[in-house]
Amino acid sequence: MLYVHIVDRSLEDRLARACSTILFRWAEAQAREVGAARGLDVQQIDTGAFEGDDRQHAWLSGAGFTKVRTWWQMSRPVRPEEASLVASAERWERKGVVFRQVRRVDGMPDEDDLRAVHEVLESAFTDHFNSAEESFEEFEHRLREDPGHRWDHWWIAEIVDGGGAPEPAGALVGTVSEGGPGPAGSYVSYLGVLESARGRGVATGLLNTIIADAAERGRDRVGLEVDADSPTGADGLYVAMGWRTKYVTQSWHKDVPVG
Incomplete structure (x- = not known):
């Protein structure tokens, strides 16, 4: 269960601590309800903090949370001439791999394409940190709730050189990232490539x-998040393509018994 814990920094310490305590108690009650609805014995709460935020770290630790992961929040500047990096962002092909947006009919996405994206991401992240199986319905609902959600920011990579039907091999789910008075940016929410397709430039193409x-679209940046402890070495690809770390965040977890 994802949980965002924010307390106004203008509050004096005693009142801020009281607000924090109440929010944690509320979150645990929600975790028990969510876990019960899911039929779980234990419901995990997943929350976060910025690196160096000693106040938040102390509150999290005091409430029984444990720091479990560190994340690099990366950004890459975008130049107008980079619109020609690919033949067309809607569809292009390279070395037997087609990269295309999910199909849409009257503005709505094709369900088969959405299920293909879900299946690719579920398979690609099976061995990743804190991976948990998620139904297609949960996946679709959760991503549609993102304020930056846009159907035309979802892409599929398909292998087409096998002589048969195209085979989904990778997927990228992007969102719109607002950044104040300047132009909006794009954000890579999910990028997954099937193990069987690695080494074919699928991630680079996406x-x-x-x-x-x-x-x-006239945007000036693309952001993404990288697991600092991931054994895949994905950060090397991002750095090679121009991404740089802007700030660092942490994941903190607590397991709440549902009963």
């Missing part, structure tokens, strides 16, 4: 696609 799409 990243070039969202960069080109951002440039075409």
